[in-house]
Amino acid sequence: MPVAVSGCRVLPVTALPALGQVRVVLSHTSHPGNIGAAARAMKTMGLTRLVLVNPKLFPDRQADAMAAGATDVLAAAQVVTTLSEALAGTVLAVAMSARRRELAVPPLWAREAATEIAAASTMGEVALVFGNETAGLSNEELLQCRRWAMIPVNPEFSSLNVAAAVQVMCYELRLAMEMPGPPPEISGAGLPATHDEVEHLVAHIERAALNSEFLDPASPKRLILRMRRLFSRAVIEKEEVNILRGLLAALEK
């Protein structure tokens, strides 16, 4: 049931952005205490779905201690070995990053990201991805996410704790989803492709480029990076993925 947080806006149930559609993905977290604190941060804002990519230590007593009353979130957490598994089935993944990157779509600010996630959550599952405490997310991880976002920080001390970043983002999501703006007007738009559909398309292009000897031997990765970036920016749709893959398959014959 929709709950008015501040004001009295009530949306139809079928189009309600839902916190339950959001998974928080923590990649390569070093300190189990941060996993616990992140679980607590999530639950205070009404989020419950935690996915851990290669945590250094989990489960762990320190994670339980820091989770306080959110041990149920930890108990239900899914542990996987690759970010790709963590993102399977999502229609939008937003990577959180503290630093600038090359070859990426432009970043969003945290608040804008929350708005995008809220809108996308009406269409399917979404993910918010946080990297390792020291290194953050790798470029490879970041490129698997359709969008990336930054929390505005003091440029002279940008060392936001990972659980604190989870807290800020979950807070923004709670506000964005429980006090949503008008739904986006997209006429003629189809369903967005899921993470795995895009990955299969990228893999197909790479295969076709290799077999046809098209890959630039000087920078074999660049072609794939550019294609990823194009599909991200466009928010590529299911039907478009199907057309491109169908065309590739026909040409490969």
Added chain:
Amino acid sequence: MPVAVSGCRVLPVTALPALGQVRVVLSHTSHPGNIGAAARAMKTMGLTRLVLVNPKLFPDRQADAMAAGATDVLAAAQVVTTLSEALAGTVLAVAMSARRRELAVPPLWAREAATEIAAASTMGEVALVFGNETAGLSNEELLQCRRWAMIPVNPEFSSLNVAAAVQVMCYELRLAMEMPGPPPEISGAGLPATHDEVEHLVAHIERAALNSEFLDPASPKRLILRMRRLFSRAVIEKEEVNILRGLLAALEK
């Protein structure tokens, strides 16, 4: 010179809202680790003035550990014995509370509170007051503050860690006081393709689809329309056109 702070509000430069005008007051904090984590949270958002009312343990090794690079905030922290001393000289004090109180003044939401604090900071020093981890602020403490505010939380699990609450409020203050500029420019975005480059790409796809017998005989135009829509939505770039045409040509061989 007038400076736009947020939207259409215009303030004279002499009265700019300033994060340096804000003191964070932690009253009767039990765990020194929370004091350290609060200092770190403050500094990431550009706040530096910490006042501690009767902390259970301070200074403390655990506070230093949790502060990470914000030990300077701890070193400069003022320790006092009453909330009244902590608030001396302020023009506005906002008490943070997690629960509803039987008080004459209605609470503000966190974001509204940040706006009020930003406005008041143009007139003098302001304080944001956080209570003990278990008991929160006493009614007596709360009544010493002109305003009180709540962070919207999950009503079924409202147990926000005190440093996490400091993080959320300092984040809101940073946004209210220092409107972030546009996100940093990302190099790596290329030149957009020209109209004729896109037309040649579309023609190339159509040719390849015909020759490979991929075109859907039921709706031959639809494929091309979808591709046009994708490229225009993405604002496709020169290099991307070149990659796609190169790949098509290689596959056609």
